[in-house]
Amino acid sequence: MCGIAGLVLKPGATPEPAVLEALTRALAHRGPDGHGHHVQGNVALAHTRLAIIDLATGDQPLHAGPASLVANGEIYNYRELRAEHGLACATGSDCEPPLHLFRRDGAGFAEHLRGMYALAIHDRAARQVVLARDPFGIKPLYLAETAQGIAFASEPQALIAAGLVAPRLREAALHELLQLQFTTGAETIFEGITRLLPGESLVIADGAVVERRRRAALPDGGPEEIAEEAALARLDAALQESVELHQRSDVPYGMFLSGGTDSAAVLALMARLNDRPVLAFTAGFDIPGAADEREAAAHAARAAGARHVTLDVTRQQVFAHLPEIVACMDDPAADYAIIPTWFLARRAREEVKVVLSGEGGDEIFGGYGRYRSAMKPWWLGGKAMRAHGAFDRLDVLRAPPRFWRDGIEAASAAAATPGRTRLQAAQALDVADWLPNDLLAKLDRCLMAHGVEGRTPFLDPAVAAAAFRLPDAMKVRERQGKWILRQWLARHFPASEPFRRKQGFTVPIGAWIAEEAERLAPLVAAQPGVAAVAKPDRILPLFRAAGGKREGFAAWHLLFYALWHRRHVEGARAEGDVFAFLARG
DSSP states (O other): OEEEEEEEEOTTOOOOHHHHHHHHHHTGGGOBTOEEEEEETTEEEEEEEOOOSOTTTOOSSEEETTEEEEEEEEETTHHHHHHHHTOOOSSOOTTHHHHHHHHHHGGGGGGGOOEEEEEEEEETTTTEEEEEEOTTOOSOOEEEEETTEEEEESSHHHHHHTTSSOOOBOHHHHHHHHHHSSOOSSBOSBTTEEEOOTTEEEEEETTEEEEEEEOOSSOOSSOOOOOHHHHHHHHHHHHHHHHHHHTOOSSOEEEEOOSSHHHHHHHHHHHHHOSSOOEEEEEEEOSTTOOOOHHHHHHHHHHHTOEEEEEEEOHHHHHHHHHHHHHTOSSOOOOTTHHHHHHHHHHHTTTOSEEEOOTTHHHHHTOOHHHHHHTSOGGGTOOOTTOSOTTTTSOOBSSOOOSTTHHHHHHHHHHOOTTOOHHHHHHHHIIIIIIIIIIHHHHHHHHHTTTOEEEOTTSOHHHHHHHTTSOGGGTSBTTBSOHHHHHHHHHHOGGGOTTSOOOOOOOTHHHHHHHTHHHHHHHHHTSHHHHTTBOHHHHHHHHHTTTSHHHHHHHHHHHHHHHHHHHHTSOOOOOSOHHHHHHOO
16 A cells, blocks of 8 residues: 555646655655655656565566556455466566556456556556556545646645645535535545546546546346355355455554454454464444444454454544544545544554455445335335435525535436346445445545555455345345345354344544533634534534434534645644644634
């Protein structure tokens, strides 16, 4: 995992060293182990390295003939690619095989890759640059079209820091952020900055995009006919292979463990595959009544023989570090899970550089309660996905949010391909936007802020092929999601108690906001970004009521946006606690 950036300019233009240095400097936290540049004519590539595989010879850019590559991520099947395709590699890097495959296959090279990646290849002979992103969008990549050509980077803030784009906001995306907690589609919240979509590859020549193609994350077609025993056997093989591949590393690794089924499955497989005890990290909260799964996680860890590290996340810690936490979410996702994820990454970095995590389990196996509602037609009480926003009926915003469901509706129509069931369409909708633009953005930014690589074995093409087309009844049964995964756990790791009632994961940020309402609300109301969208006199009542579920979500979204706007639009440094940061003029 690393940071990449680059410039592909129009004929006659030359990359400015100061711009390249600014891009590299802005991505240094993603790659604290080194950096490298490639400049040729009107093209420049930059790389900041977090060394995970091939510590000795894996520095980038990598070169082969007239082609040069920079990559962010890991190609897990790099050994198999070398053997199956007869690739003669000069290094042990997992990112060199894609370079040779590109020289052989052109822009279709990414079809062979199994991993998480965002990469750029400069083909000097063809005078083109090819960009590619993994099918699930685990690794990010952003583009900006400028007067001189196209710039790209692993994070939007790098494009802004280099002076290539001004931090101006799109109204539709702002409404999405407030109502949904994330933004959808190719366009970001910043005017002039777009995302390379999950699975997308594009070819750039002379400062313009000349070709686009897309690799799907999920298999086509409706549910297949398969017996339960066959499904369980296939699932076991796919999960074991994926976890085994995701453990490939030349540095120490561990995992994030909650009390849920997804991380329990990862723990069970890591315990099966490792001779040494698995190192597992769990976070919890110091507030009575908060959903805290540390006890369930500790029980699972003991049963697996894992070394279990737990940490308390307190209100004092959160308010002390919240400006830093929000600052790392330059592509904003107001998901309160950024809070424990950031603290877990900070603790994990003391011992490891790689962690495996359970993101994607709900999307692949049908775990969310909203899926059960989406499975029903409207006349039986079914609901459209994400039909309601955080500020509905709260009378806090100056005007009703517009456009905020446009992206979701477009993605929903695209997800409902012929043959898919309502459940499959709901899963595919989440895989298209919620997963890359919320959950995976959270994991990427919070871990990279501490120089830690996050790996997601559920988000693997072989796992998706084994699970997505299973019959609906193997995913949702008796008002429980992920039924087949629970069955697998019941056989292979019964100590995880897979059929116990799910407690759910919550962060008590609403209760903390309510406790500090008198002090916090005036500071939030005074922020220019908040004042433009919210009624100042409604913020204090909202924050006082933030102990309630609906009010808590809305209050957190406003607090997040106040901090985010101050850092990423106004340009304030993320220094001091939340009160000092918001109070500074």
